[in-house]
Amino acid sequence: MSCEGIRHVTVPRRNALLCVDLGRVFGDFYEIDERLQVVHLGKVMASPGDKYAFLYALADPNKRWLHVEDAGKLMALCAYGQTASSDRDEQALIDFLLPRHGILLNSLSKEDLRNSPYHNVGVTHQKFTNLARRVSDAIFDSIHTFAKKNLTKGFPLLIARGCGLNCESKQAFFRCFHSAMRK
Known part of the structure; x- marks a missing residue:
């Protein structure tokens, strides 16, 4: 599932979220607002x-x-x-x-x-x-550096495709992102 197709995911009203698409080809972050409008926040890396x-x-x-x-x-x-x-x-x-x-x-x-x-x-x-x-x-490190610099609103994170993150990296990213959200 790519972030572009996020309209098929149920998001509670008045809640925004962030989506990272780190698939085989894409390496992008998106913000999805409470009206399910998708805004591209940037490309971390290609492929x-x-x-x-x-x-x-x-x-x-x-x-x-x-x-x-x-x-x-x-x-x-x-x-x-x-x-x-x-x-x-x-x-x-x-x-x-x-x-x-x-x-x-x-x-x-x-x-x-x-x-x-x-x-x-x-x-x-x-x-x-x-x-x-x-x-x-x-x-x-590239993903984390981008996230620290650009993802400052404390929204929940959805990993749409995670081919760019192995299991250990996903856990580390979750720990980093989760602790930032709690502050």
Whole structure:
């Protein structure tokens, strides 16, 4: 369900809410007022789910192309990554990947990164699961930074699609957002 289709969701009268659509392609926040008018608050990033799928394809020696279902696989692998600051290789890949738009449309290929230490390294390799964790943390940090700056009214939050947030990130976002609403 996208935020654009929010009119199909029952919202109590006189209550506004915020909606985040972090799907495969979109990474946007919306405000829905008590009359169900949708206002776009801004784009956090393009293609958060595709970023996950691309990373999975990059590390998997059996994959030549990005598959949308791989986003969920990569999010699961984040659980095996160790918590730490990004090293130089991780940060270089994060800096390359996060600002990219239209990964599928612009046909970014894993061969574009054939010199990367993560190219065909294997999806269960510790170096790669650490990278998965760092990318997930970087995506969360981008979302959280946008939310702190732009979502100041204390409205409840609806996550319409959460492909850009793994389970741990969703819980962290809920804790951050919920505590901000209570203030």
